[in-house]
Amino acid sequence: MRDTTKQPLEDLKEGYFWLDKSIIKGFDKQGNEHKFYRVKIENSLERLDCTKLKSYDNISDVDLASWQDLIELQKEHLTQLEADSLELIKEKMEKFNTYTSIIPVSMGKDSMLTCHLVRKLYPTKAIFNNTSLDCADTYRMVKTFPNCEIMNPEKGFYQYIKEQNIIFNRISRGCCRIFKVGEMVRRLDHNKPYLMWMGMRNEESNTRSGYQDEWVNEAEWGNTCWQGILPIRKWDEIDVWLYTIWKNIEINSKYKKGYSRVGCAVSCPYYTKSTWILDKYWYPTMRNRWENILKEDFIGNSKWLVMNCTVDEYINQAWNGGVFRDEPTEEVIKEYAKYSNLDEKIAAQYFNKYCDNGCKSQSGKLKRIKAKDVIGMNLKYHGRNISKFYCKKCLMKMYNMDEEKWNKQVESFKQSGCDLF
Ligand SMILES: [Zn+2]
Numbered sequence: 001m002r003d004t005t006k007q008p009l010e011d012l013k014e015g016y017f018w019l020d021k022s023i024i025k026g027f028d029k030q031g032n033e034h035k036f037y038r039v040k041i042e043n044s045l046e047r048l049d050c051t052k053l054k055s056y057d058n059i060s061d062v063d064l065a066s067w068q069d070l071i072e073l074q075k076e077h078l079t080q081l082e083a084d085s086l087e088l089i090k091e092k093m094e095k096f097n098t099y100t101s102i103i104p105v106s107m108g109k110d111s112m113l114t115c116h117l118v119r120k121l122y123p124t125k126a127i128f129n130n131t132s133l134d135c136a137d138t139y140r141m142v143k144t145f146p147n148c149e150i151m152n153p154e155k156g157f158y159q160y161i162k163e164q165n166i167i168f169n170r171i172s173r174g175c176c177r178i179f180k181v182g183e184m185v186r187r188l189d190h191n192k193p194y195l196m197w198m199g200m201r202n203e204e205s206n207t208r209s210g211y212q213d214e215w216v217n218e219a220e221w222g223n224t225c226w227q228g229i230l231p232i233r234k235w236d237e238i239d240v241w242l243y244t245i246w247k248n249i250e251i252n253s254k255y256k257k258g259y260s261r262v263g264c265a266v267s268c269p270y271y272t273k274s275t276w277i278l279d280k281y282w283y284p285t286m287r288n289r290w291e292n293i294l295k296e297d298f299i300g301n302s303k304w305l306v307m308n309c310t311v312d313e314y315i316n317q318a319w320n321g322g323v324f325r326d327e328p329t330e331e332v333i334k335e336y337a338k339y340s341n342l343d344e345k346i347a348a349q350y351f352n353k354y355c356d357n358g359c360k361s362q363s364g365k366l367k368r369i370k371a372k373d374v375i376g377m378n379l380k381y382h383g384r385n386i387s388k389f390y391c392k393k394c395l396m397k398m399y400n401m402d403e404e405k406w407n408k409q410v411e412s413f414k415q416s417g418c419d420l421f
Contacts, residue, residue, distance in 0.1 A: 011059045015066050018238070019258065022274060024050070029065045031073050045277045045316050071246045078243050085117050085231045088213060092195070092229045093122060099195035099227060102127055104184065105148065107138045107252050108262045109240055110199030114232055116249050118197045125149060131179040132156035135265040135283055137254040145250075151183040157267070158293070167297050169269045169320045180263070181220045190224040201240075202233050257282050266290040269320035276316070291315050302372040304328065304336040305350050311335065327352060340372075341419045346384055350375045355391035367391055373410050376420040380413060384420075 017036075018025050024037040034057050037050045065073065093101065103118055103126045105111040118124050126148040142150060157179055161167065168175045188194060202209045215228040232240070244251060254262040258278050261271075266279050266286050279287040297303070298314045307314060309324035310332050318324040328336075328351045337347035353369045361367040369375060374392045381399070382388075390398065396406055414421045 015068070016064050019260070020237075023053075026059070026062065027065045027070060028063050029069060029073075031065070031070070034062050039274070041273050041277050043273070043317055044312075045273060045280055048277055067242070067245055071242050074239075074242055075246075078239060078246065081235055081239055082117070082243065084234070086121060089118055089121055089197075089229070089231050092213070092231075096193070096195045096227055096229075099193040101125075101195045101197065103197045104129065104181075105142075105145070106180075106263045107134070107141050107145070108199070109244055109251065109255065110201060110232065112199075112249050112252075113235070113240055113244060114197050114199040116247065117231055123147070124197070127151060127184060129180055129182075129184050131175075131264050132158070133179065133264045133267060134262075135254060135286065137252055137257075138262055141250065141252055151187060153179060153183045158289075161293070165297075165301075167294065167319060168267070169322075171322055173269065175264070175268070177220050181217070185221060185224075188224075188226075190222070192225075194224075194226040196226060196228045198228050198230055199232055200230050201235055201237075203236050208233075271320070273317065294319050299339060302336075302340075302350075304332055304339075305372060305375075306370045308332060308351065346379070346420075349379060349384070349386075353378075353389040355394055356388040357390065357394050359391045359394060373421060376413070376418075377406075377410065379420050380418065 012024065016026055018027075019039070022039045023035050024039065025033055025035045027033055035053050036056060036059055037052055040049045040051060041047070042049075071078070101118075101122065101124045103111070103115050103124050105115055105126045105128050107128065115124075115126055124147075126145065128142045128145075128148055128150045130150055130152045132153055142148060155163075157175065160178070166172070198215070200208055200211060200215070202211060211230055211233055213230055213233065215230055216226070217228060235243075243249075252262045259275065261275075265283060266276075267290055276287070279290075294315045295311055298307075298311050298319075303314060304310070307318055307324045308326065308328040309318050313324060328348075333344060333348050333351065336342075336350065337344045340347060350372065353375060354366045355369065359367045369378075369389060369391055371392070374395070375389065377392075377395055378386065378389045381395070392406070396402070401409065410421060
């Protein structure tokens with residue numbers, strides 16, 4: 001997978017380097033950071049390149065610290081973090097002593113650390129929410145994890161998206177709510193006070209940077225009297241890793257394959273191509289299944305017209321975000337023409353059309369006509385070479401149609417085999 005033509009990477013010996021947001025870095029024995037390579041992934045997800053960062057050092061010029069050296073260097077700091085977290089756990093356990101204490105775990109490094117710290121003081125049950133999307137590494141680990149209840153969803157992710165004809169992306173979210181915490185919220189008594197020990201950290205995101213020791217998941221827990229506590233919120237990523245290695249806390253083997261997160265495989269919209277290329281390599285069956293689902297979704301919903309991209313671009317780059325580009329390329333129109341059995345000139349008529357009456361969407365912008373049926377009706381009623389188009393509402397009004405009549409009409413054109421639909 002790695003391309004060694006540009007820079008030989010033999011010097012990346014194990015136990016010394018860190019992969020941080022596509023940068024391969026290391027530390028010297030004084031603890032100073034040095035950046036060496038940038039990992040670049042081609043859009044086709046076929047190739048991965050490592051290019052040496054010009055402004056930074058040669059590895060051989062740096063007196064590199066191993067992970068063990070860094071643990072020694074940071075021991076005082078790590079010991080202090082540990083003491084502070086244990087102190088907090090004790091304090092909150094006393095404050096909420098009538099609550100039932102549980103630890104929701106994902107088998108990721110943060111929840112493993114949280115579990116380790118809480119259990120140092122109190123034997124506490126863990127709960128694993130099976131998203132139905134985790135990979136074999138995670139399932140193997142959770143099955144042998146002591147004192148842990150596995151909560152399986154009634155309906156798995158794949159069945160759910162098929163029934164709903166939905167692909168979750170960064171704009172239409174919902175999979176976290178349904179699959180990551182949904183089962184736990186459904187099963188646990190809402191009126192019983194639970195104390196949840198959680199591994200969220202301030203460093204992780206802008207939203208999380210404001211979290212305090214006590215936190216309630218108002219969006220997802222609904223009307224419950226549960227209380228969350230975040231004992232490791234002040235730990236940095238590197239603190240977590242060094243402490244985990246130092247204390248020999250079990251590490252999910254997915255991390256050893258190059259992943260920076262382990263929750264939800266392949267279809268989480270918050271992953272990016274640096275994860276997808278790993279999925280292709282490590283979990284080809286799961287990745288293939290997902291690619292087929294995406295392809296079916298793209299073709300079935302004529303997403304050329306929504307996204308202005310090709311099937312491959314959708315699968316390898318675009319599915320988890322919004323409109324891919326403002327105007328379709330020639331290739332996009334060609335591909336759409338081929339799949340729809342239209343000639344290219346007619347196929348081009350389906351892209352980026354707005355209602356001639358200036359109809360606007362809720363956001364106040366001109367409303368783009370994205371539905372194939374609506375363009376089809378315009379072409380059917382007004383001719384294939386028209387330059388003025390109308391939205392569904394205006395067209396219905398023009399021909400005195402209600403929803404039922406419209407659907408009947410579209411259906412009958414489809415039945416008759418009209419290639420415009
Ligand atoms: Zn209109």
